[in-house]
Amino acid sequence: MTATVGVAVFPGTNCELDSIHAVETLGGDGKILWHSTKNLSGVDAVIIPGGFAHGDYLRPGAIARFSPLMSAIAKFAKNGGPVLGICNGFQVLTEAGLLPGALQKNNGLKFLCKTVQVRVETENTTLTRKAEKGMELSLPINHFEGNFTCDLDTLNSLIDHDRVVLRYCDNPNGSIDDIAGVCNETRNVVGLMPHPERACDLLLGSEDGKVLFESLLGSN
Amino acid sequence: MRIGLAVGVSLVFSVLVDVSLRKGIADPAGSTIERSLPTLGFLGVRDVGVGKTIRFTIEAEGEEEAKNKVESICSTFLTNPVIEEAKITIENTDQVEGN
Numbered sequence: 495m496t497a498t499v500g501v502a503v504f505p506g507t508n509c510e511l512d513s514i515h516a517v518e519t520l521g522g523d524g525k526i527l528w529h530s531t532k533n534l535s536g537v538d539a540v541i542i543p544g545g546f547a548h549g550d551y552l553r554p555g556a557i558a559r560f561s562p563l564m565s566a567i568a569k570f571a572k573n574g575g576p577v578l579g580i581c582n583g584f585q586v587l588t589e590a591g592l593l594p595g596a597l598q599k600n601n602g603l604k605f606l607c608k609t610v611q612v613r614v615e616t617e618n619t620t621l622t623r624k625a626e627k628g629m630e631l632s633l634p635i636n637h638f639e640g641n642f643t644c645d646l647d648t649l650n651s652l653i654d655h656d657r658v659v660l661r662y663c664d665n666p667n668g669s670i671d672d673i674a675g676v677c678n679e680t681r682n683v684v685g686l687m688p689h690p691e692r693a694c695d696l697l698l699g700s701e702d703g704k705v706l707f708e709s710l711l712g713s714n
Numbered sequence: 715m716r717i718g719l720a721v722g723v724s725l726v727f728s729v730l731v732d733v734s735l736r737k738g739i740a741d742p743a744g745s746t747i748e749r750s751l752p753t754l755g756f757l758g759v760r761d762v763g764v765g766k767t768i769r770f771t772i773e774a775e776g777e778e779e780a781k782n783k784v785e786s787i788c789s790t791f792l793t794n795p796v797i798e799e800a801k802i803t804i805e806n807t808d809q810v811e812g813n
Binding site for chain 1: 738739740742743746792794796797
């Protein structure tokens with residue numbers, strides 16, 4: 495059966511079509527979810543894509559978290575539904591409390607737009623179950639506020655419970671412990687700063703994001 | 715609380731919320747400013763922190779109610795408690811809002 499992936503769109507989201515393209519390249523169906531909807535029926539997985547939801551005013555994700563769609567996504571996640579937040583989507587998920595920590599301005603205060611190497615740290619999430627631990631992926635980053643931070647107790651708990659999903663091989667933004675992506679306790683909600691949807695086609699320079707989308711789609 | 719305020723009439727308070735990063739949270743903007751000051755000839759400047767201020771007015775029956783409302787606004791929306799804290803200053807403007 496073809497997986498249907500709902501892709502959240504807030505005013506200011508700008509990576510929804512890239513995400514849908516990646517999903518459809520891998521045989522899934524992409525479905526736009528406007529921020530005012532609460533209807534996730536027929537959706538097998540949700541992506542909160544990158545962009546500047548509500549202009550990133552106040553803080554990235556601070557306004558988006560109060561939308562009707564986010565309460566529906568929180569419920570979907572609570573029932574075990576796979577949720578992937580990419581870049582701004584990761585920021586939205588931390589603001590909504592669905593993922594721990596917060597994303598601060600990059601060290602050096604530069605907007606970073608380049609390809610980086612990240613390492614898969616666990617296979618035990620909905621995003622990495624088809625990947626291999628230790629595998630290095632070449633993925634684009636495109637952010638100003640991607641510096642993952644959390645208190646020491648939270649960091650220790652993330653490490654102890656194998657919840658660091660991706661680490662940068664060469665930390666570009668100052669993220670604590672080189673963290674590029676984390677998951678929730680039940681391992682079905684994953685947030686990451688790199689953009690795997692922009693690395694699913696050789697035309698774009700890398701297909702390394704495919705393994706992550708294949709995991710999300712549950713395809714073989 | 716003011717005595718003798720008519721029913722349906724509120725006081726107007728002016729609010730200043732000073733949002734800063736919690737201790738121990740890296741402050742890239744503050745560090746960048748601190749590093750650049752000596753190159754401009756300003757020596758001896760330490761502990762630079764960059765935050766934001768948010769100003770608004772709020773209607774309430776008294777200062778206590780205004781304070782409770784503002785604290786709730788801060789914790790649910792204006793700050794991310796994971797990395798930020800807020801210092802709240804409330805002043806009675808001596809204006810009255812009625813309906």
